[in-house]
Amino acid sequence: MRTQFLYEKNLTGVANSVKRKQEQYLKIVRHLYYNGAASIAEIVKAVKISQPLVASLVDDLMGYGMLLDNGIGESIGGRRPNLFCINPEYQYVIGVDINLHSLNLAVFDLSNKQIHREEIKYFDLENSEEYLTALLEKIERMISRLGIAREKYLSVGISIPGLVDARHGLSHTHLSVAENGLAQYLSEKLGMSVQLDNDARIMALGEKAFGKAIDKENVLCLNLSNGIGLGMILNGELHSGKNGFAGEFGHILIDPKGELCHCGKIGCLETLTSGKILVRNVKKAIENGQPTILAQYHEEGKKIDLRAVVEAIQAGDQFAIDQLNQMCEYLGKGLVTLIHLLNPEMVIIGGKLAHTGKIVLDPVAMSMNKYAMSRISSETELVCSDLLDNSALMGTMANVMKCVLSLDE
Amino acid sequence: MRTQFLYEKNLTGVANSVKRKQEQYLKIVRHLYYNGAASIAEIVKAVKISQPLVASLVDDLMGYGMLLDNGIGESIGGRRPNLFCINPEYQYVIGVDINLHSLNLAVFDLSNKQIHREEIKYFDLENSEEYLTALLEKIERMISRLGIAREKYLSVGISIPGLVDARHGLSHTHLSVAENGLAQYLSEKLGMSVQLDNDARIMALGEKAFGKAIDKENVLCLNLSNGIGLGMILNGELHSGKNGFAGEFGHILIDPKGELCHCGKIGCLETLTSGKILVRNVKKAIENGQPTILAQYHEEGKKIDLRAVVEAIQAGDQFAIDQLNQMCEYLGKGLVTLIHLLNPEMVIIGGKLAHTGKIVLDPVAMSMNKYAMSRISSETELVCSDLLDNSALMGTMANVMKCVLSLDE
DNA sequence: ATACTTTTATAATATTTTTTAAAAGATTAT
DNA sequence: ATAATCTTTTAAAAAATATTATAAAAGTAT
Numbered sequence: 001m002r003t004q005f006l007y008e009k010n011l012t013g014v015a016n017s018v019k020r021k022q023e024q025y026l027k028i029v030r031h032l033y034y035n036g037a038a039s040i041a042e043i044v045k046a047v048k049i050s051q052p053l054v055a056s057l058v059d060d061l062m063g064y065g066m067l068l069d070n071g072i073g074e075s076i077g078g079r080r081p082n083l084f085c086i087n088p089e090y091q092y093v094i095g096v097d098i099n100l101h102s103l104n105l106a107v108f109d110l111s112n113k114q115i116h117r118e119e120i121k122y123f124d125l126e127n128s129e130e131y132l133t134a135l136l137e138k139i140e141r142m143i144s145r146l147g148i149a150r151e152k153y154l155s156v157g158i159s160i161p162g163l164v165d166a167r168h169g170l171s172h173t174h175l176s177v178a179e180n181g182l183a184q185y186l187s188e189k190l191g192m193s194v195q196l197d198n199d200a201r202i203m204a205l206g207e208k209a210f211g212k213a214i215d216k217e218n219v220l221c222l223n224l225s226n227g228i229g230l231g232m233i234l235n236g237e238l239h240s241g242k243n244g245f246a247g248e249f250g251h252i253l254i255d256p257k258g259e260l261c262h263c264g265k266i267g268c269l270e271t272l273t274s275g276k277i278l279v280r281n282v283k284k285a286i287e288n289g290q291p292t293i294l295a296q297y298h299e300e301g302k303k304i305d306l307r308a309v310v311e312a313i314q315a316g317d318q319f320a321i322d323q324l325n326q327m328c329e330y331l332g333k334g335l336v337t338l339i340h341l342l343n344p345e346m347v348i349i350g351g352k353l354a355h356t357g358k359i360v361l362d363p364v365a366m367s368m369n370k371y372a373m374s375r376i377s378s379e380t381e382l383v384c385s386d387l388l389d390n391s392a393l394m395g396t397m398a399n400v401m402k403c404v405l406s407l408d409e
Numbered sequence: 410m411r412t413q414f415l416y417e418k419n420l421t422g423v424a425n426s427v428k429r430k431q432e433q434y435l436k437i438v439r440h441l442y443y444n445g446a447a448s449i450a451e452i453v454k455a456v457k458i459s460q461p462l463v464a465s466l467v468d469d470l471m472g473y474g475m476l477l478d479n480g481i482g483e484s485i486g487g488r489r490p491n492l493f494c495i496n497p498e499y500q501y502v503i504g505v506d507i508n509l510h511s512l513n514l515a516v517f518d519l520s521n522k523q524i525h526r527e528e529i530k531y532f533d534l535e536n537s538e539e540y541l542t543a544l545l546e547k548i549e550r551m552i553s554r555l556g557i558a559r560e561k562y563l564s565v566g567i568s569i570p571g572l573v574d575a576r577h578g579l580s581h582t583h584l585s586v587a588e589n590g591l592a593q594y595l596s597e598k599l600g601m602s603v604q605l606d607n608d609a610r611i612m613a614l615g616e617k618a619f620g621k622a623i624d625k626e627n628v629l630c631l632n633l634s635n636g637i638g639l640g641m642i643l644n645g646e647l648h649s650g651k652n653g654f655a656g657e658f659g660h661i662l663i664d665p666k667g668e669l670c671h672c673g674k675i676g677c678l679e680t681l682t683s684g685k686i687l688v689r690n691v692k693k694a695i696e697n698g699q700p701t702i703l704a705q706y707h708e709e710g711k712k713i714d715l716r717a718v719v720e721a722i723q724a725g726d727q728f729a730i731d732q733l734n735q736m737c738e739y740l741g742k743g744l745v746t747l748i749h750l751l752n753p754e755m756v757i758i759g760g761k762l763a764h765t766g767k768i769v770l771d772p773v774a775m776s777m778n779k780y781a782m783s784r785i786s787s788e789t790e791l792v793c794s795d796l797l798d799n800s801a802l803m804g805t806m807a808n809v810m811k812c813v814l815s816l817d818e
Numbered sequence: 819a820t821a822c823t824t825t826t827a828t829a830a831t832a833t834t835t836t837t838t839a840a841a842a843g844a845t846t847a848t
Numbered sequence: 849a850t851a852a853t854c855t856t857t858t859a860a861a862a863a864a865t866a867t868t869a870t871a872a873a874a875g876t877a878t
Contacts (some may be wrong), residue, residue, distance in 0.1 A: 002852085011833055013869090016867080017832080017833080017867080017868085020833090020867095039856095039857075039858095040857075040858070041856075041858085042856060049835095050834060050835050050836080051835090051857090051858075052834080052835075052858090052859075052860080053833085053834060053835075053856085055858075055859080075842085075843055075844065075855085075856070075857090076844090076854035076855085076856070077843080077845075077854080077855045077856065078843060078844070078854080078856020078857060079841065079842040079843055079844095079855080079856050079857040079858075080841075080842070080843065080857080081855080081856080081857060082858080095801075096531070111823085163784070166677065166685070177760065200486055217651070218651050230750070234643050234648055235643070235644065235646050235648060237644050239644060239751070240752070241627055241751055241752020241753065242626070242627050242752050242753060242754040242788055242789075243752060243788050244752070244783070244860090245752040245788070246750065246751050246752035246783045247750065248749040248750065248752075248785060249749070249750060251782055252745075252746040252749050252750065253663070253742060253745065253746060253780065254662070255665060256663075256664060256665075257666075263782055264782075265780060265782070283827095296746075308792060312539075335661060336661075336662065337661045337746060338750065339865095340657040340658070340660050340661050341639070341655065341657065341661065341747065341750070342648070342650055342655050342657060343649070343650025343651050343652060343653070343654040343655040343656075343657075344650065344651060345651040365704050369448055371517055371662065371674060373657065373672055373673075373674070375572070375654070376652075376654045376657060379651055379652050380651075420839060424836095425836085426835080426836085426864080426865085429835095429865090439828080448824095448825075450825060450826085450828095451823075458866085458867095459866060459867050460825090460826075460827095460866080460867090461826090461827080461828080461866080461867075461868095462866060464826070464840070464868080484823085484825090484874085484875050484876065485823085485824070485825070485876090486822080486823045486875080486877080487822085487823035487874075487875055487876070488822020488823080488824050488825040488826075488873065488874040488875050488876095489824060489825080489874070490824080490825060490826090491825080491826080491876060587822080610825085763856085779843075797865055819878100820861075820877100820878085821876100821877085821878085822875105822876080822877075822878100823874100823875075823876070823877095824873100824874085824875075824876090825872105825873080825874075825875090826871100826872085826873075827869080827870100827871080827873090828869105828871075828872090829868105829869085830867100830868085830870090831866100831867080831868070831869085832865100832866085832867070832868080833864105833865080833867080834863105834864085834865070834866085835863080835864070836861105836862085836863070836864075836867080836876080837858095837860105837861085837862070837863080838859105838860085838862090839857075839858105839859085839860080839861095840850075840857105840858085840860095840865095841852075841856100841857080841858075841859090842855100842856085842857080842858095843855080843856080843857095844853100844854080844855070844856095845852100845853080845854070845855090846849100846851100846852085846853080846854090846858105847850100847851095847852085847853095847876100848850090848851085848852100848867070
């Protein structure tokens with residue numbers, strides 16, 4: 001079973017005809033992956049290869065076990081079509097969502113189903129050999145517990161906060177201790193290919209593939225948690241910039257007379273809008289005797305973190321909502337800059353704060369109305385993600401499949 | 410002579426084999442246009458078609474008069490290659506650069522040479538039938554004066570300031586009186602296809618094809634004249650946004666406590682940085698008795714416009730340079746936002762102010778050093794355009810050829 | 819002068835598509 | 849309801865197309 005041959009990118013020293021055939025297979029698999037089960041006739045239209053050839057290629061792929069007969073479909077006025085789909089169990093993808101204080105792992109089949117998911121809380125990200133070893137151990141344990149043969153794993157997708165150079169597989173902010181770069185390191189240790197990117201961009205890929213950005217060409221995805229990340233889909237493609245540093249939305253200037261940011265500049269958006277600031281403000285207020293549900297939480301010994309604040313907001317806590325509203329005014333200001341520059345068709349809010357839905361959306365929308373040129377902003381839809389906590393893991397899957405099924409190079 | 414067959418986009422009702430052949434021709438022509446004369450062997454490598462087939466396709470194109478034998482090239486250790494190139498005189502492109510107060514026209518041959526260029530000064534842009542008629546008349550007169558057969562013109566490229574929806578050929582800010590949109594209107598009147606876009610984006614295309622952005626993937630092009638326009642090359646492609654409104658750099662927020670902008674918002678970059686503001690400030694200062702070369706100009710009865718200010722700056726006028734420096738501090742601030750968001754590899758300054766070269770570059774660079782995260786900004790080169798006043802016309806040529814030679818759809 | 823390269827041309831082979839036909843179901847008029 | 853006519857899908861044969869392999873031509877390097 002030539003499991004991997006389909007995806008190998010630089011088939012060197014191989015006959016040209018083999019490359020061509022690989023490309024044809026890829027086109028078909030690509031179409032079936034992104035559009036679901038299809039008949040020969042449908043594939044023909046989509047991939048622009050003649051019907052007899054598509055039929056024979058599909059036949060081959062069935063032979064390899066990669067495609068399955070998916071029964072016969074509805075007729076639209078003629079013979080009923082035989083449908084084909086990707087064999088979901090032909091291969092699997094591992095998703096790794098690295099957060100500052102937790103780790104999410106998942107295994108996907110080729111129908112994008114999470115056949116396994118686990119969350120490791122209190123797994124603090126630190127730049128040490130120990131962390132890397134522990135991370136590998138968690139992944140290895142998952143693999144052995146699932147009992148799926150190692151060769152069945154197509155690739156590993158990783159989401160991590162901070163500056164990431166996806167092209168070279170480097171994580172600059174975190175885990176820079178990994179030899180030869182994080183992707184290379186993990187790839188060698190796990191014996192699988194690894195696709196790495198920054199959390200906000202991974203989220204954007206998730207939204208583009210499985211969320212509200214499907215079929216949209218210009219979408220901004222905001223990851224509102226402790227920090228404030230931005231992933232951009234521009235002209236239908238993920239934008240990473242020259243070094244993968246694009247999306248530093250948290251450090252655009254909002255208030256020239258504002259606070260000092262940890263980045264050294266003054267008045268960055270992140271000094272005014274972020275989960276961290278929200279929590280800080282709440283804590284300060286509790287100390288000052290502000291009446292709020294969060295004060296109760298505090299008395300009950302509950303930790304006052306972003307999760308708690310979101311909970312309070314969802315419970316209707318007036319003070320917390322007020323704080324959020326204030327933050328959103330600034331966020332809206334920042335978004336207006338983005339919208340004026342990029343003219344996106346949609347802005348998706350994700351991250352922990354997206355759980356509050358309309359409560360976060362409305363004040364942002366208000367602020368945008370105030371600060372944006374309506375001619376431009378009226379073309380932009382503002383919504384909350386519906387992938388929410390799953391967006392990073394779904395994004396890793398999307399990223400892996402995008403890389404694996406890409407035709408270019 | 411089937412002049413146009415090569416470019417026709419949606420060949421409907423035509424045999425599939427014809428479409429395929431058209432695509433093959435297009436690939437070859439594309440390569441020769443963008444890379445200059447090449448041998449069969451080179452073309453084979455570039456377009457990934459076999460050598461005997463490429464040879465026969467090139468033969469066909471020579472038969473149509475589209476390609477020329479370009480003699481034999483240097484050997485690199487074997488038989489010397491026959492070179493082929495596009496026949497520069499096979500077709501021509503008309504470039505139209507519409508400015509607020511002037512109009513530039515040019516005719517290009519397929520080697521991108523301006524075989525004709527004319528500048529019409531004091532041709533004020535206004536939204537009237539009269540303007541359109543006058544514009545058409547200028548173009549028609551140029552065509553008849555040149556005496557090149559009408560069928561020889563491949564297309565017309567237009568650059569115009571303001572909001573432009575290139576996809577639909579609409580100019581929103583100017584000339585909105587044109588029936589069915591500006592592109593459609595001109596196309597019907599001239600009997601040629603028309604490619605339309607906003608001046609800053611056209612400039613960006615010019616820089617990408619002929620200027621400093623060649624071979625770069627992420628470049629921001631700033632058009633610094635009376636206004637402040639932005640054209641972006643992202644992932645190697647021009648970014649226009651959903652409606653072609655992307656690039657409203659002049660209306661991003663810089664100073665929340667600043668002046669009212671004509672767009673209704675407060676503290677837009679354009680209220681702090683633009684040729685218009687520069688001229689305004691200079692005039693005010695002259696009234697107040699500020700010693701400056703410009704005061705002399707004024708006494709001599711010379712009009713104090715941006716051109717005069719640029720002249721003074723080039724002459725070393727201390728006051729004017731001071732004014733420019735102040736402006737550039739704000740411009741740098743704005744650019745930092747762009748760089749943080751998009752992580753470009755290069756920022757190109759064009760427009761009238763680019764004529765001042767280092768004098769405008771240095772203060773902008775200084776400001777960027779101050780306000781940007783060096784990790785990101787250090788990856789970005791800041792330069793002045795060397796196309797300068799030609800960038801719009803060159804851009805129209807680039808835009809036309811990009812559209813004509815595009816493979817997609 | 820000989821061996822080695824690169825480029826181009828030709829012939830043989832392989833691939834892909836077009837054409838044609840058959841199978842299977844939907845639609846419609848009687 | 850049923851036969852006749854259309855559709856759509858699939859299969860197989862024939863034709864067209866493109867590629868690979870081979871050879872020849874025209875150079876360079878030693």
